[in-house]
Amino acid sequence: xxxxxxxxxxxxxxxxxxxxxxxxxxxxxxxxxxxxxxxxxxxxxxxxxxxxxxxxxxxxxxxxxxx
Amino acid sequence: xxxxxxxxxxxxxxxxxxxxxxxxxxxxxxxxxxxxxxxxxxxxxxxxxxxxxxxxxxxxxxxxxxxxxxxxxxxxxxxxxxxxxxxxxxxxxxxxxxxxxxxxxxxxxxxxxxxxxxxxxxxxxxxxxxxxxxxxxxxxxxxxxxxxxxxxxxxx
Numbered sequence: 001x002x003x004x005x006x007x008x009x010x011x012x013x014x015x016x017x018x019x020x021x022x023x024x025x026x027x028x029x030x031x032x033x034x035x036x037x038x039x040x041x042x043x044x045x046x047x048x049x050x051x052x053x054x055x056x057x058x059x060x061x062x063x064x065x066x067x
Numbered sequence: 068x069x070x071x072x073x074x075x076x077x078x079x080x081x082x083x084x085x086x087x088x089x090x091x092x093x094x095x096x097x098x099x100x101x102x103x104x105x106x107x108x109x110x111x112x113x114x115x116x117x118x119x120x121x122x123x124x125x126x127x128x129x130x131x132x133x134x135x136x137x138x139x140x141x142x143x144x145x146x147x148x149x150x151x152x153x154x155x156x157x158x159x160x161x162x163x164x165x166x167x168x169x170x171x172x173x174x175x176x177x178x179x180x181x182x183x184x185x186x187x188x189x190x191x192x193x194x195x196x197x198x199x200x201x202x203x204x205x206x207x208x209x210x211x212x213x214x215x216x217x218x219x220x221x222x223x
Binding site for chain 1: 090091092093130131132134135137138140142145146147148149150151153196197202
């Protein structure tokens with residue numbers, strides 16, 4: 001990957017970059033979860049199986065992603 | 068605070084909430100207020116100054132991708148989806164609350180009794196780095212003075 005200005009700033013310990021990276025990681029986790037849960041449902045996974053895979057209860061995954 | 072908010076500015080705040088949730092954020096920040104207010108039709112002309120909803124969303128995504136790359140994560144090709152809306156309470160960040168209060172002040176200065184989308188955007192334009200809305204303006208290389216000038220007739 002090419003050296004980005006942001007990469008340089010991060011290694012220069014610019015807190016703005018590190019803090020945004022943490023936020024971005026959280027958002028990425030949520031977005032990947034949304035995509036993976038939708039795909040699992042398409043593939044016939046039960047809410048219980050998805051909850052187990054995510055380490056949360058069936059109810060919480062269903063209330064978050066169930067339509 | 069919201070009783071003096073015009074219907075379209077109220078819609079901007081509702082849109083901000085949806086933008087925040089879809090992105091997977093747990094709080095409504097100034098960057099979401101910016102996205103929310105750009106839903107307002109009356110601000111469409113700002114597109115000629117490089118400021119519109121599509122570009123602002125893309126700028127936020129670009130900032131995230133760059134930050135993730137900075138910690139060694141390459142998300143190209145990774146399947147991502149908008150996070151479903153949930154009934155969970157989504158509070159404002161303290162900067163967003165300050166910005167909303169500032170919008171009340173802007174409306175009052177202009178002699179208006181209701182907060183219009185232009186008032187809200189003028190308040191957002193006051194945000195300074197490292198505020199997330201300010202980062203979007205920087206990423207888009209938006210000329211804030213030009214935007215303010217363009218907003219004047221809408222804020223009156």
